[in-house]
Amino acid sequence: MFNRKQKEIDRLNSRCIELATELRDTKLKNKQLEGARFLDVRNNTKILEQNNKKVELIKRIKELLDCNKYNNAELILNKIKELVRDHQSKN
Numbered sequence: 001m002f003n004r005k006q007k008e009i010d011r012l013n014s015r016c017i018e019l020a021t022e023l024r025d026t027k028l029k030n031k032q033l034e035g036a037r038f039l040d041v042r043n044n045t046k047i048l049e050q051n052n053k054k055v056e057l058i059k060r061i062k063e064l065l066d067c068n069k070y071n072n073a074e075l076i077l078n079k080i081k082e083l084v085r086d087h088q089s090k091n
Contacts, residue, residue: 057087 064079 053087057083
């Protein structure tokens with residue numbers, strides 16, 4: 001009888017150790033994922049800022065093209081180049 005209870009206690013103790021190890025490993029993995037998520041959010045923010053700048057540049061080019069009343073393509077092309085250079089110098 002005593003031997004049977006001791007085996008059950010030993011089995012439960014082993015299970016506790018397994019669960020504690022699993023919990024430790026899960027906490028470590030969670031910490032790693034939190035770090036990766038932080039980096040992803042930071043990178044996404046940078047990409048979003050870059051995209052917003054490019055959208056603004058495209059809007060400015062579109063406005064320029066829309067106001068081309070004299071069909072002077074060379075003037076428009078030079079202005080677009082100027083806008084692109086301005087955009088590149090800011091980055």
